[in-house]
Amino acid sequence: MFGYINVNTCNLSKKEKDIYEAYYYGIIKELHDKLGLRHKLVFRSDMTFLIVLLEGMYDTRIKKEKFGSVGFLQSKKEKNRLIFRGKTTEYVADMNIVLAYHNYLDDWRDEKCLCKKVFCDCLKNEYKKIIEKYPRQIKAIEKNLLQLSIYEKNNVDNIELVSQTVGEMVGEIFAWQQDKYYEDLKTFGYYLGKLIYIMDAYIDYESDIKKKLYNPLVSYRENAKNKEDFGSVCKIFINSLVQECSRIYENLPIFMHNEIIENVLFTGFLQE
Template structure:
């Protein structure tokens, strides 16, 4: 489910790329601090986007330092942390937990089950601390699973529920930014569901697994239809992004929303 909300590296300036890397490594540092190696293994580009977004929006007091790590053992690299690092790290764990639950229902992989078991010790505490986010994830995943079990192939219905599932993690609190933040989360959640279905289509057809795009894929101009489906939530995400008072990370966030998110689609449709 992760890995679609990425940068277009070629379109970033060198300082922008270095800034992005510092936030990515900062989130990695936060995950390691709170969850050890298990946390590091769940680091995603999607949550790096959220980290960049919230850090800019709430004008956090960023601390940028240098260190070596297992991934970069030969030289020091910059990493950026702030008061929101722990929140985004916690959301990464919650989202990963529910994503793994969904994957297990689809694939029944022993490897995913082991990962899920390793995360379960954290979930009761996170559920108590973030009831709004937890309930939203849990309730909407149940709705998605129920529809998938009856082979519901309305991709708009399913992707909308995926957006509803994710939207609350984009808002650490219910303040003046809540409406726009949850709108971005909902839109990206919808986009990710459609993109994931498109990415998995050939594999799912081969394996006989559920995929809501199977019937649609038999029609003419399928790729163009999927592109149209993807453009709607992305335009909504962009509209909400532009309504927020952002500055420091805005050029990177725009790079992701307007360009980077299309990277995988472009690879699949070449």
């Protein structure tokens, strides 16, 4: 579902690129410290955006350190790379583990692929610890993934309804703390989550149909006169959500990293 939130490095200054990469490798280091080599099972590069966003609002005095060793065949330059880590890094790394755990669990239930069950079992202990730390987020994730599963089993083709489950889930993930920023971050994450889901359904439509997989856009394609008309309808959904994300972003109290955040939103992510 994820994989659409990317930075466009061509439009970043060297300083901005270095900052983004420091957060990017900071998540990897955090996950490695938590999981060892299992970090490769869970790392999602697009979660870097959430750290940059949260730091841009909270400025938690994140610490600088060297990347160090996270495996074999690393160059001296990579080991000496500067990284940023702090409270937001720990939180996003935990959410990274949660999403990976549920992804493998879902794949195991759908495909009965033994390796996915093994991956899921490898993360079970860490997942239980995260439940105790972030019960609100875990409750929202489990509730909405269960609802999404019900929609899928019943072939619900109301994209507005189905995408709400992902929106509500991402909204709670983006809302790190229940403080004065809670509602703003939750709303931003809600529309971003819906946008991600609809984009994923649109981009994967042809592949899903060939593989006979669930896709909530089936009825929209059947009612469309042709492929171009179907694309136009989907783009109306997507553009309306882009506008909502842009509107809410402009009202977020972001104190730093604005250039990087806007790069991801307007030239890295939304260009998809």
